[in-house]
Amino acid sequence: MKNIKILFLLLFITLFSTVQAQRGETKLGISYNVAVPMNDFKNIVSATSYRGFNASILHGVSDKVSIGLATGFQDFYQKTPRQVYHFSDGTDISAVVTNSIQTIPVLFDVK
Numbered sequence: 042m043k044n045i046k047i048l049f050l051l052l053f054i055t056l057f058s059t060v061q062a063q064r065g066e067t068k069l070g071i072s073y074n075v076a077v078p079m080n081d082f083k084n085i086v087s088a089t090s091y092r093g094f095n096a097s098i099l100h101g102v103s104d105k106v107s108i109g110l111a112t113g114f115q116d117f118y119q120k121t122p123r124q125v126y127h128f129s130d131g132t133d134i135s136a137v138v139t140n141s142i143q144t145i146p147v148l149f150d151v152k
Contacts, residue, residue, distance in 0.1 A: 063101045067109075070097045076115050085117075086140050092116040097150055111150040117142045 074093030078086050097111035120139045127133050 064103055065101060067098065067100045068107070070099070071095070074113065074115060076117070078117060086119045086142060088117070088119045090115055090117045092118075099150060099152060107150075107152045109150050111148045113144075113146055115144045117144075 072095045076090045093115035095113040099107040099109035101107045
């Protein structure tokens, strides 16, 4: 129980001590992302995506609050080896299956 209290105290200090807003100042933030598929998404694409970024524009409305827009991009891509697919009507198709999923969120951001 003592460890949980210490963990919550550290989390509280971390969350509320990183205030960076300044009134009237507009900031642009760009970052690179690496994403790992999890849960049921791994059934579609199991490879880690090294193709992603985030960008945000925040305007300080007070010394502690900034508001703005954020967007990002993440590209998941996985190519499987060539296989022959057999169909019930007697036809066969040789194909390479690729799974490609791109995510592009647009978010209203308050920090």
